[in-house]
Amino acid sequence: MVKVSVIIPTYNEEKDIFNCLKSLESQTLKNFEIIVVDDGSKDKTREVVKKFKKVKLIEGEHKGPGFSRNLGAKQARGEILILIDADMTFDKDYIKNLTTPLFKDKKLIGTTHDYEIVPDLKNIWSRCWGKIRVSKEESKKVTIFRAIRKSKFLELGGFDSKYGYADDQTFWYKYKIKPEPAKNTTCYHTNPTKLKNVFKQSRWIGASLENKLISIYPINYFIPSIMLIISPIAIPILSLKKVIKNNDLKIFFPWMLIFMTFRYFGTISGLSRKIYLNINVR
Numbered sequence: 001m002v003k004v005s006v007i008i009p010t011y012n013e014e015k016d017i018f019n020c021l022k023s024l025e026s027q028t029l030k031n032f033e034i035i036v037v038d039d040g041s042k043d044k045t046r047e048v049v050k051k052f053k054k055v056k057l058i059e060g061e062h063k064g065p066g067f068s069r070n071l072g073a074k075q076a077r078g079e080i081l082i083l084i085d086a087d088m089t090f091d092k093d094y095i096k097n098l099t100t101p102l103f104k105d106k107k108l109i110g111t112t113h114d115y116e117i118v119p120d121l122k123n124i125w126s127r128c129w130g131k132i133r134v135s136k137e138e139s140k141k142v143t144i145f146r147a148i149r150k151s152k153f154l155e156l157g158g159f160d161s162k163y164g165y166a167d168d169q170t171f172w173y174k175y176k177i178k179p180e181p182a183k184n185t186t187c188y189h190t191n192p193t194k195l196k197n198v199f200k201q202s203r204w205i206g207a208s209l210e211n212k213l214i215s216i217y218p219i220n221y222f223i224p225s226i227m228l229i230i231s232p233i234a235i236p237i238l239s240l241k242k243v244i245k246n247n248d249l250k251i252f253f254p255w256m257l258i259f260m261t262f263r264y265f266g267t268i269s270g271l272s273r274k275i276y277l278n279i280n281v282r
Contacts, residue, residue, distance in 0.1 A: 004032035004099055005150070009068035011039040011282055014048050015088035016190060019062035021052050029096040033077060037068035037087075039282075045086075064281060066159030066167030073153055081150050084170065084187075089119065091186045098147045098182045109177065110148030113185035114139040117181030125198055126191035130246045133189050139181040146179065146187075162207035164280035173210065198259060199266040200282075206270025207280040214275065221261035224272045227264075235260050259281035 006024060017036070024034055034055045038046050047059050058075065060068050065085075073081055081097050084090075088186045092115070101111050114217030116134035134142060145168070156175065157245055159167045171177040192198045214220050226236070239260040243252045273279040 002031060002033050002077045004029070004080045004082060004095065005072075006034045006082040006095070007069055007072035007076065008031055008034070008036045008082065008084055009039055009065035010036055010041060010045050010049070011062065011065070012041045012043045012045060012085045014041075014044040014173050017045055017085040018048050018051075019089050020084070020086050021049070021055060024095075024246075026092050027053075027090070027095045027101070028092050032082070032095060035072045035076060037072040039065060039068045040191045041062065050206075052151045052182040053197070062281070064161040064167060066161040066163065066170065069168070070158035073150060073158060076150060079150055081153055082147050083145060087190045089188045091184075094185055094187065097184045099181060102147060102149065102181050108180060109152050110145040110179040111182040111185075112139060112142045112144055112146045113177040113187045114181040115186045117186070118191050119188040120190070122191040123191075124251065124255050125195060125202055125259055126193050127248065128242070128251060128256055129191035129198075129242070130242070137183075143169045143178050144179065145171065147182070148179070154204060161262065162280070163210070165282075166210065170246035194227050195262050198262045199269075202266025203270035203273070204280075204282050206267035207274040209267075209271065209274075214271070216269070220275050224268050224275065225269070227268050231264060235264050238264065 009018065021034065034057055035058065036049045037058045037060050039060055046059065048058060049055055057073060060071055069083055080102055082095060082098065092173065094165055098113060102108055114136050118126060118131050118133065152172055156171055159170045161167055163170055163173065192201050213223065239252060239256040242260065243249050243256050
């Protein structure tokens, strides 16, 4: 009997999904199913997934990862759902260690991994994002569930697509529910490696920002314009803060300044789409 279901939403992930699925094949825990829910990819993602005979592929529509995860959860056979991204790979004990606390403590709702790092920093734009996405100390504050009981997931209504990039934090936004970090659960999560992807990712993040000012009319209508006006000051300051946080001052000029320019204007673009057009899609 399958007790664990791994759900992966995909959207144009042909470059990453193969490594993700191969990593899952190497897990020490073997008794789990894998469900890939494709969110209307326009590349060869589905063709890559079909090479893995034991993986169940659901071909959905382009409605966002939250919608896809909800669709996968409804068809999952396991009592525990593992919610991951297509651009992730994992240590061999990842699923075992992520789910062990849930099997031991029936009152526990869900867990998250305790360490999330970037596997390849040779690309300068990936390096600008930073090596550590989630440190072991920061994992205590993480609001994203990586493993959750299926019954609780469905009871809470699944993820709300209105949060866009942050739809996997739905349970925190709505109910202030957080997962428990599971020990020895290292995840490797790639960063965007091209400037156009830095911009697109930032645009999606910008459209998904949750802030009271963004929802107050007509104040919110002025936010993108204000950000544009202060950009000559904001971008260097944000760049400096980022290199200090990354402990990587060597890339401040010109790489971080270029990177942060794309991030900053991508964020403005996303905010504008959300405020003026009510659009929040990847």
